[in-house]
Structures are given as structure tokens and as C-alpha cells.
Amino acid sequence: MWERSLPAKMLYQLVIYAVSGMGNKTATILYPTLSDIPTTAKIDINDPVSCRNIASVILQPVNLEKVAELVSGDLGELRGYVIKIIS
Template identity: 80%
Template sequence: MVKLLDAKYRDLWERSLLTKMLYRLAIYVVSGIGDKTATILYPTLLYIPTTAKIDINDPVSCGNIASVIFATC
């Protein structure tokens, strides 16, 4: 597997991301599948949408171990 992608059918700029959605993707990406990056693809009605990124850090070393990216499609 090269990349983890998750498509959502809700505008994440209009309606907030549910905690369980982020948690599920974070568990997949930390498990070591792919390139340690997962992307959530979602639709939006915004004229100029912005990509966002959440870094997942190791609580002991404080180093980055994975990332979840939010991108519009």
C-alpha cells in the first residue's frame, strides 16, 4: 500500500470533523501502512479552499510519527 485516502461526503469547512473519523484515520496511519501520511478528501463550496494538516507526535520523544492531511476535491 502506498497511500491512505478517505473520502467524506460532508463539507468539513461547514460541518466539523467527527472525532471518530480522525481517530480511525490516525490509527491506520500510525500502524505503519503506506508513507505515514493519510489524506481525507472532502467536497466544499468555498471559492478558495485551504489544505490543512494535523501532525501526530510521539508522546515520549515528541517527534512526528505520522500526519493526516485534509484536502478538497
């Protein structure tokens, strides 16, 4: 998703999740990467009448090489990486 656009179907589905009223009005999609270059992206969803922010969609990269390295090493570091991703 870092190198290509998020497919419209996926974005529409995430927007529906975000504005549904469940949780904190945020939908997050995790996507795999093999690099540290991709960064988290946030798409704000605004009410077309009031222009107020009503929800957000988060695109969160997960570096699979880093996860593989951490799985075979210090589980505390892995736990920290996972918490960083999901918070």
C-alpha cells in the same frame, strides 16, 4: 469539514491508518466543497514521549463545481487538478 470540525471518530480512524506503518505514514481524507476558499489542512501526530512527528493526517478539499466544469472541458486541466489533489 471546512465549516465544521472533523468528527472525533473520523479523526481517530485516520490516525490509526496513518500510524499503522503502511505507506508513507500519512492518511488523507478528501471532502467535497463548492468553493475555492477551503485549503488543505495537515494534522501532525506526535509521539507523546519523544514529541517527534510519527505521522500526519491531511484534510483535502475537492471543489465539485471546478471538477464539473473541467469534466465538460479540457481533460488535461482536469488531470492536472486531480494530480494536484492527490499528490
